[in-house]
Amino acid sequence: MSQQSLIFVALDYANAEAARPLIDKLSPQQCGLKVGKELFTSAGPEFVRELVQRGFKVFLDLKFHDIPNTVNKAVRAAAELGVWMVNVHASGGRRMLEAARDAVADMPNRPYVIAVTVLTSMSAEDLQEVGINVPPAEHVLKLAKLTKAAGLDGVVCSAWEAEAIASICGAGFIRVTPGIRPVGSEQGDQRRVMTPPEAAALGIEVLVIGRPITQAPDPVAALTEIQASLTA
Numbered sequence: 605m606s607q608q609s610l611i612f613v614a615l616d617y618a619n620a621e622a623a624r625p626l627i628d629k630l631s632p633q634q635c636g637l638k639v640g641k642e643l644f645t646s647a648g649p650e651f652v653r654e655l656v657q658r659g660f661k662v663f664l665d666l667k668f669h670d671i672p673n674t675v676n677k678a679v680r681a682a683a684e685l686g687v688w689m690v691n692v693h694a695s696g697g698r699r700m701l702e703a704a705r706d707a708v709a710d711m712p713n714r715p716y717v718i719a720v721t722v723l724t725s726m727s728a729e730d731l732q733e734v735g736i737n738v739p740p741a742e743h744v745l746k747l748a749k750l751t752k753a754a755g756l757d758g759v760v761c762s763a764w765e766a767e768a769i770a771s772i773c774g775a776g777f778i779r780v781t782p783g784i785r786p787v788g789s790e791q792g793d794q795r796r797v798m799t800p801p802e803a804a805a806l807g808i809e810v811l812v813i814g815r816p817i818t819q820a821p822d823p824v825a826a827l828t829e830i831q832a833s834l835t836a
């Protein structure tokens with residue numbers, strides 16, 4: 605993993621045709637691409653293979669959360685597409701996480717397997733409603749420790765929890781942070797947000813950014829501006 609924060613553009617588009625105009629203007633040297641539930645459901649594995657063939661690091665964000673056997677098979681199927689990273693939900697529990705880890709253990713070029721802690725769209729109130737009566741940061745840390753103990757490569761968390769995770773889980777443990785919002789951009793459904801330069805200053809390995817780029821009048825210019833702001 606490089607020292608500088610890598611940016612992954614969240615391709616939250618309705619289908620491949622809608623995503624292609626932006627992808628055609630990007631290079632694998634510039635950023636990675638995240639394919640999530642919407643685009644994967646409409647465009648399918650063939651589209652993921654196409655992005656991999658074009659040389660992009662692809663983060664397949666399907667957030668698997670199921671019984672261990674099902675997650676094991678799903679992670680393996682994702683890995684066989686040649687993606688760089690795949691994720692599951694840490695709240696699936698230790699045995700599910702171990703099954704995700706084991707799915708790719710024998711692959712020579714295996715993807716990173718990481719686990720979502722607490723979604724960046726969730727606030728303390730949202731957590732309370734689902735029976736978790738501790739602050740988000742505390743629950744994130746608990747799930748990060750479980751993920752590390754199960755032998756996964758890292759976690760998805762908000763940038764606010766990234767430093768504490770590094771101090772508890774160690775430097776090699778990858779932190780992937782969505783909920784990144786340049787000053788002046790709309791928060792939308794995100795709750796635990798931070799600006800790109802602040803997140804980069806924390807040494808976060810991967811910043812996931814969607815709408816501030818994809819909904820901008822000129823997405824490539826928005827990405828370039830964000831990238832410049834990281835080192836300014």
Ligand SMILES: O=C(O)c1cc(=O)[nH]c(=O)n1[C@@H]1O[C@H](COP(=O)(O)O)[C@@H](O)[C@H]1O
Pocket residue numbers: 614616640665667691720722723724725760761782783784792794812813814815816
């Ligand atoms: O796993 C993810 O990528 C993810 C986890 C999380 O906690 N929060 C979160 O926003 N994401 C994804 O990151 C992207 C954020 O997009 P924007 O809010 O548009 O920047 C979306 O594709 C989400 O599905």
